[in-house]
Amino acid sequence: MISYKSEAIMPSLFFFPGIPREFRAQILAAPGRVVFSPKTHTVIQANGIHKSYGKLHVLKGVDIEIGRAEIVAIVGKSGAGKSTLLHILGTLDQADKGEIRIDGEAVAQLSSTRLAAFRNKHIGFIFQFHHLLPEFTALENVCIPAFIGGQTEAVAEPRAKELLDYLGLGDRFSHKPGQLSGGEQQRVAVARALVNQPSVVFADEPSGNLDSVSSQELHQLLFSLRKDFGQTFVIVTHNTELASNERPAA
Ligand SMILES: Nc1ncnc2c1ncn2[C@@H]1O[C@H](COP(=O)(O)OP(=O)(O)O)[C@@H](O)[C@H]1O
Numbered sequence: 001m002i003s004y005k006s007e008a009i010m011p012s013l014f015f016f017p018g019i020p021r022e023f024r025a026q027i028l029a030a031p032g033r034v035v036f037s038p039k040t041h042t043v044i045q046a047n048g049i050h051k052s053y054g055k056l057h058v059l060k061g062v063d064i065e066i067g068r069a070e071i072v073a074i075v076g077k078s079g080a081g082k083s084t085l086l087h088i089l090g091t092l093d094q095a096d097k098g099e100i101r102i103d104g105e106a107v108a109q110l111s112s113t114r115l116a117a118f119r120n121k122h123i124g125f126i127f128q129f130h131h132l133l134p135e136f137t138a139l140e141n142v143c144i145p146a147f148i149g150g151q152t153e154a155v156a157e158p159r160a161k162e163l164l165d166y167l168g169l170g171d172r173f174s175h176k177p178g179q180l181s182g183g184e185q186q187r188v189a190v191a192r193a194l195v196n197q198p199s200v201v202f203a204d205e206p207s208g209n210l211d212s213v214s215s216q217e218l219h220q221l222l223f224s225l226r227k228d229f230g231q232t233f234v235i236v237t238h239n240t241e242l243a244s245n246e247r248p249a250a
Pocket residue numbers: 053056058076077078079080081082083084085
């Protein structure tokens with residue numbers, strides 16, 4: 001069981017000579033599970049991605065490489081193809097042409113059953129609207145992807161609680177989505193995206209529906225998750241402050 005208590009692991013972060021700094025948090029977060037070498041640090045490698053809707057050629061040969069612990073902001077005007085790119089990188093939609101590798105796996109070649117299993121294990125999603133299930137509590141919503149991935153309640157529940165706690169929702173486990181504020185709902189969605197320890201989390205305008213304070217809190221949390229656990233994020237955003245902190249998509 002990994003710990004998401006940042007204060008417990010942060011002091012050790014600087015005692016791993018020879019290991020690139022951005023990998024250290026993840027090694028500590030998942031001891032014994034992940035062995036990094038500089039050659040394996042690429043999470044997503046996409047080359048020559050094309051996508052058209054009828055005559056509308058939306059993606060015209062996108063190349064992008066995303067490494068572990070990077071936060072990549074995809075920016076562009078409305079209709080530019082940001083969501084299309086995010087959905088294709090996230091394996092929710094298929095490119096017409098081009099190759100995508102996630103954790104080294106050529107995802108286009110997987111059968112739909114294997115792709116669903118791969119997505120459950122390797123990829124997390126956060127959308128503009130939280131898409132939490134209204135009948136279930138915050139804790140249950142976070143546990144669902146873990147159950148789908150075959151985890152028992154004894155394993156999933158403590159991890160979901162740790163995550164909710166980390167995200168400032170330690171006293172909201174049994175609240176249903178309708179009993180939470182917009183910012184809280186979105187943080188439950190972040191916990192749900194993280195519960196299976198994905199290599200990468202895709203977020204499509206995750207703060208688009210939030211007020212400016214909640215929006216800023218959410219962005220700070222994403223940066224904390226990167227710093228404390230080496231979490232990789234690919235985010236479509238209109239938020240220029242968030243985007244200007246990071247390199248733009250190719
Ligand atoms: N399923 C679809 N069928 C036809 N056109 C689509 C479809 N999805 C998106 N588009 C079009 O592709 C373009 C890019 O869409 P999108 O990726 O959603 O843009 P963004 O997220 O940058 O606002 C838009 O012009 C949109 O109307």
